Amino acid sequence: MIKVAFFDTKAYDKPSFERYGEERGLQFRFLETKLNEDTVELARGCDAVCVFVNDTVNAAVIDKLYAYGVRLIALRSAGYNNVDVQAAFGKVHVVHVPAYSPYAVAEHTMALLLTSVRRIHKAYNRTREFNFSLNGLTGFDFHGKTVGVIGTGKIGRIFIDICRGFGMKVIAYDRYPAQDSGIEYLTLDELFARSDVISLHCPLTPETRHMIDAAAIGKMKKGVVIVNTSRGGLIDAEALLEGIKARKIGAACLDVYEEEADIFFEDRSGHILNDELLARLISMPNVIVTSHQAFLTEEALSNIAETTVGNIVSCFENDGVCDNELCYRCGNIEHCKKERKEKCF
Numbered sequence: 001m002i003k004v005a006f007f008d009t010k011a012y013d014k015p016s017f018e019r020y021g022e023e024r025g026l027q028f029r030f031l032e033t034k035l036n037e038d039t040v041e042l043a044r045g046c047d048a049v050c051v052f053v054n055d056t057v058n059a060a061v062i063d064k065l066y067a068y069g070v071r072l073i074a075l076r077s078a079g080y081n082n083v084d085v086q087a088a089f090g091k092v093h094v095v096h097v098p099a100y101s102p103y104a105v106a107e108h109t110m111a112l113l114l115t116s117v118r119r120i121h122k123a124y125n126r127t128r129e130f131n132f133s134l135n136g137l138t139g140f141d142f143h144g145k146t147v148g149v150i151g152t153g154k155i156g157r158i159f160i161d162i163c164r165g166f167g168m169k170v171i172a173y174d175r176y177p178a179q180d181s182g183i184e185y186l187t188l189d190e191l192f193a194r195s196d197v198i199s200l201h202c203p204l205t206p207e208t209r210h211m212i213d214a215a216a217i218g219k220m221k222k223g224v225v226i227v228n229t230s231r232g233g234l235i236d237a238e239a240l241l242e243g244i245k246a247r248k249i250g251a252a253c254l255d256v257y258e259e260e261a262d263i264f265f266e267d268r269s270g271h272i273l274n275d276e277l278l279a280r281l282i283s284m285p286n287v288i289v290t291s292h293q294a295f296l297t298e299e300a301l302s303n304i305a306e307t308t309v310g311n312i313v314s315c316f317e318n319d320g321v322c323d324n325e326l327c328y329r330c331g332n333i334e335h336c337k338k339e340r341k342e343k344c345f
């Protein structure tokens with residue numbers, strides 16, 4: 001039986017992982033703590049670890065996992081910026097869930113935008129107290145506005161379709177533009193200058209970290225709405241706050257935050273928030289924060305569990321391919337994923 005240490009377990013994880021795990025003969029050790037150098041010991045005796053977006057899987061953690069005999073890191077997420085895939089190469093295989101419901105994330109992106117621009121969150125609170133005033137609730141039409149989409153992969157392209165349904169003009173930037181897609185690609189600077197709404201859908205890499213910084217914000221239209229359902233590190237949050245205070249940014253919708261790891265996913269009401277920057281952002285009338293919930297639909301949870309369990313089983317039972325492996329052999333993970341027909345090492 002394959003033993004799996006399951007870190008950062010949430011109540012919503014268990015039902016689907018227990019169901020698919022039982023079907024495929026996996027034994028899960030559900031742990032509430034996150035994986036990091038202090039907790040890695042808990043993986044002793046397991047064949048694999050299953051981790052989420054805020055577990056820390058750096059070189060030191062990987063070396064310990066390897067020493068304990070753990071041979072697989074199974075991410076139950078699409079993004080893998082929290083795993084040092086290069087350090088894992090040759091020691092511990094790494095797999096992820098490339099797509100579980102890109103619709104969930106794209107739809108949440110539009111939900112955040114509509115909530116913010118049409119002031120739904122304010123109206124909801126008002127009418128609950130029988131306050132039926134419309135003062136301060138004026139929004140703007142999306143129809144005819146320009147949305148700049150950064151990253152036109154699975155989620156970005158579904159979001160583009162949604163925006164087109166609203167009659168928005170779509171422009172985009174991608175490091176690797178999709179050929180024959182009918183998408184109008186521009187440089188980042190052109191996108192910043194022309195967009196009424198900017199939505200981020202690219203991965204967090206050393207190159208994309210803080211791609212939205214003070215210089216980028218300086219190039220944007222006054223009143224621009226920025227939405228980030230990708231990774232917090234794409235935005236320099238201090239620069240974002242300055243842009244909001246200067247009235248340059250009209251609104252910000254954030255499902256992710258660079259320092260979210262010790263904050264999001266937990267009930268912290270009744271506690272003093274230790275992150276002043278986040279507290280300040282949340283206090284702004286034109287900022288909406290959700291705590292990394294864009295993926296959270298029933299369909300996505302079921303797909304995540306089914307794919308992750310399948311990935312784990314394939315890596316141990318099949319000596320040919322490790323399904324959805326993130327390979328570092330040639331140093332270009334995206335390229336490698338397309339070419340590889342066997343295990344990474």
Ligand code: NAI
Pocket residue numbers: 078079098099102105150151152153154155156173174175176177201202203204207208229230231255256292293294295296
């Ligand atoms: P994907 O791999 O299908 O698409 C990513 C796109 O970004 C690709 O087209 C790629 O060429 C592009 N890209 C790569 N480097 C770039 C750069 N330097 N500049 C601009 N574009 C670049 O990924 P998918 O499934 O669309 O997911 C996008 C991101 O969404 C993930 O990286 C993840 O961080 C985030 N995500 C967030 C979730 C949430 O719950 N908030 C859930 C799932 C994913």
